[in-house]
Amino acid sequence: MEFVIENQHLKVTVKDKGAEITSVISKKSGIEYIWQADEKVWNRHAPILFPFVGRLKDDTFRHNDKTYTMGQHGFARDSKFSVHERLTDSITFILAPNGDFKHVYPFLFELQVAYQLFESQLSISYKVKNLDANKMYFSIGGHPGFNVPLTEGETFEDYYIKMTPEISRERLHLDGPYLATEKTVEVEQNKFPLQRDLFLNDAIILKTPEPTTVTLASDKGEHGVTMTYEDFDYLGIWTKPQEDATYVCLEPWCGLADRSDSDGELERKTAIQSLEPGNKRYYVYRVDFF
Numbered sequence: 001m002e003f004v005i006e007n008q009h010l011k012v013t014v015k016d017k018g019a020e021i022t023s024v025i026s027k028k029s030g031i032e033y034i035w036q037a038d039e040k041v042w043n044r045h046a047p048i049l050f051p052f053v054g055r056l057k058d059d060t061f062r063h064n065d066k067t068y069t070m071g072q073h074g075f076a077r078d079s080k081f082s083v084h085e086r087l088t089d090s091i092t093f094i095l096a097p098n099g100d101f102k103h104v105y106p107f108l109f110e111l112q113v114a115y116q117l118f119e120s121q122l123s124i125s126y127k128v129k130n131l132d133a134n135k136m137y138f139s140i141g142g143h144p145g146f147n148v149p150l151t152e153g154e155t156f157e158d159y160y161i162k163m164t165p166e167i168s169r170e171r172l173h174l175d176g177p178y179l180a181t182e183k184t185v186e187v188e189q190n191k192f193p194l195q196r197d198l199f200l201n202d203a204i205i206l207k208t209p210e211p212t213t214v215t216l217a218s219d220k221g222e223h224g225v226t227m228t229y230e231d232f233d234y235l236g237i238w239t240k241p242q243e244d245a246t247y248v249c250l251e252p253w254c255g256l257a258d259r260s261d262s263d264g265e266l267e268r269k270t271a272i273q274s275l276e277p278g279n280k281r282y283y284v285y286r287v288d289f290f
Contacts, residue, residue, distance in 0.1 A: 010026060012024050042240060045145060047143045050138065057178060090114065091114070094111070139256070148246055151223060159248070205237075213228045227286070227288075
C-alpha cells in the first residue's frame with residue numbers, strides 16, 4: 001500500500017513494504033526526483049538497509065556460537081511496516097518485533113522510520129530500539145536513488161557530486177562484494193563529475209565522521225538535491241555503469257560490507273553498531289530538492 005504526504009512544495013509517496021520512498025515530485029516544476037525502479041536496470045527506489053549494510057561474507061554471520069544466514073543489505077527493505085502515525089506532511093512507520101526474524105537475526109528490536117516535510121526539504125529519521133535482553137549489534141543506512149538527468153536536454157555526464165566540508169577523506173574500496181581494507185587511501189577529491197567508468201568497480205565509499213553535505217547538481221541546469229547528515233559514518237555513491245542506469249544513489253551508512261578476510265563473528269564486524277538492552281539511537285538525514 002502507498003501513502004502520500006505533501007505540502008505546498010513537494011508530494012512524497014511512500015509504500016509500507018520496506019517503508020520505501022517511491023516518488024518525490026516538485027509541485028512547482030513537476031520534476032520527479034526519485035528513480036522509478038525499472039526492473040530491467042535496478043528494481044528499487046530508496047531501500048532502507050537494516051540490520052546490515054552491504055554483503056556478509058558467504059551471506060552468513062556468527063553470534064553466540066550459532067550461524068545465521070542473511071542476504072545483502074538485510075531484511076528491512078523487503079518487510080512490511082505498520083503505519084504508526086500519519087499527518088498531512090509526515091508519516092511514521094514501525095517494523096515491530098515478532099518471531100519472523102529470529103531465525104535470521106537473534107535480537108528483538110523496533111525500527112521506526114519517519115518522514116517529515118519542511119518546505120522543500122524531506123527529513124528521514126531512523127530510530128533503532130533494543131528490546132532484547134542482550135546487547136544488540138546492527139548496521140543501518142539509506143539508499144535513495146535520484147534521477148539523473150532531471151530535465152530534458154541534459155545528460156548523465158552534465159551532473160556532478162560535491163561534498164562539503166572540502167577536506168581529505170578516507171576512501172574505501174570493494175573487492176567484489178566485500179571490503180578490501182588494504183586498498184583504503186586518503187583522497188582530497190571533493191567534487192566528482194559523473195562518468196560511467198566511476199562505477200565499474202561498484203560504489204564509491206567515503207568515510208564521513210564529520211557533519212557532511214552532499215550536492216547532486218548539473219553544470220547546465222538549475223535542479224538537483226542536497227543531502228545533509230551528522231549521524232552517519234560513511235557515504236556510498238553508486239549506480240550501475242550501463243547507459244540506461246539514469247540514476248545515482250547517495251547512501252548515508254552506519255556500517256559496511258564484510259571484509260574479504262572476515263571471520264564472520266558479529267561483534268567483530270567492521271563498523272558494526274551496538275545498543276545495550278532498552279537503549280535507542282536515532283539516525284537522521286535530510287534532503288533538499290531544488
